[in-house]
Amino acid sequence: MSEVVPGDHWRRLHPLSPLVRFGRVVVGLLVLSVPSLQATHPHDRSWLNPSLISYAVLLVAGGLAGVVSWAVTRWRIDGGDLRIETGLIRRQSFRIPLARIQAVDIVAPLAARVLGLAEVRVVSAGRGTERGRLAYLTAGEAPQVRARLLALAHGLAGETPEPPAVALVHVANSLLIPALSLRAAVAAPLGIALAAIVLLVVSPEAGAAFVSGSFGALVLGIISVGRTFNEDFDFAVSEAGDGVRLDRGLLQRRHETIPYGRIQAVRLVEPLLWRPFGWVRLEVDVARQHMSRESDPSAQQVARTLLPVASREQAMWLLGRVMPNAGVQPPPEARPPRRAWVRAPLSYHFLAAWYGHKYAYARTGRVQAATIVVPLLKVQSVRLESGPLLRALRLATVHVDTAGRRWQASASCRDQEEADQMLWAVSERARLARRRTAA
């Protein structure tokens, strides 16, 4: 490390930060102004038309605002806090207590990577990444700041290097591409498109309309898969002392940590078209930020994929690292009674729910099986529910609620007595799990 330790005194963000932050707006404005540019003739003196001027004014004003916001923003690590001061007219000063830091992520969007910059995102308890964003530092400085913040957060000297991460799984891109293209978003429109082409040969009139529709859907599917590919490219999972670390991204590189304590549930998904290959996907659900509404959609989406695609054994092994001793093979008594078919005809074949001493499990899904594993330690409440139809069938559903924002483990359509028993047993085991940790 150089003689200047980053963060010991007040510092500005990198001078190119406004360029990256407002780059998207600039590009958007330029694109918007193209029609008005075209509308004017080259020999016409009136190229200074009002719409062009207004775009130019917007551009200058935006750029100026960006530069000013950069100029008035400064940060430092001071005592036990990370301090950020910002705002020209409404001066704001944030203190993020280092002790409350849960993770420090580094995110580098494409524009930032081109300029050799990266953003440091501090995830703190109860706050998420809100206000804890240093955008942008140089790409070399970001890991130093991150290491320093983490060391101080753990009560070590600021110069302590980051604990080495143990590499767990690396997803080969040669596996990711075929796996993603077999996702329903692409495969279904592709199938329809092929059917449409066949139809086109048989009867041209009917086929034509069909083709154009299916190709539209196909394009949308490819875009969504392309986005996932961009996000999950070169996916590497490693284990740091306090959580799972994920490194991923094609255009925008992310280095994220999911602290073990924040994991509310893990889901094992087995898409239909992946089954012949034995591939599965792992997803995590992390605690909701109920204190604030996170306005940034990318912050909402932080690390929902734990493993984009892998063989079953590999996924089970990783699941075992994240949730020790979790077994996702349902025992025979985990199946709901046969009459549950009446209530859930499409998903009956996958329905299962069971619980052990540390986890509650629920398998659902119509086309793809999805098994949710919830640590009993994370259970917030347990609910039993049965509507008129379920009661007529002497069935009931038990929900196991966590602070996660995506799923809850629901034991759908259980026998009424069994559901009653499950309600009390799960609450009791959750209580024991909490007591074990407290002791």
Added chain:
Amino acid sequence: MEMRRVSYRFWIARQVELAMVWGPALIAGIAVAVAARFAAAAVLPFAVVAAACASWLVERGRYRSWGYAERDEDLVVKRGLLFRRVSVVPYGRMQFIDVTAGPIDRLFGLATVQLHTAAAATDARIPGLLRADADQLRDRLAAVGEARATGL
């Protein structure tokens, strides 16, 4: 497990609410029946009375279905006639407790206690408590929740 019932005043308050809805409906029904030129309209008031009776029965069933129990480690809330629901909320998971009262409930000195946890789906609401009981319950829950707080 001994479930505590909600206050009888809650049932009276609900009946007042029913009367406020069905009373005008009945008057309107009678007015239409009198003013209408065809005989079939005479059925209208009877239909209104039948509907009122049905909703009175449903409301009574709902009132009777409410129940709650403060156990050692958790609060159990039971409710629902058509949709039966039982919630078990550990004290340690409570994040905050609301005590609310609508205009009619206030008239009868009633209040609703609602528990919130970090899970959005948690649904533990106890209506129809006497004001003093509600405040006591809230304080008791807050105290025991603080003692057992386990966070996320």
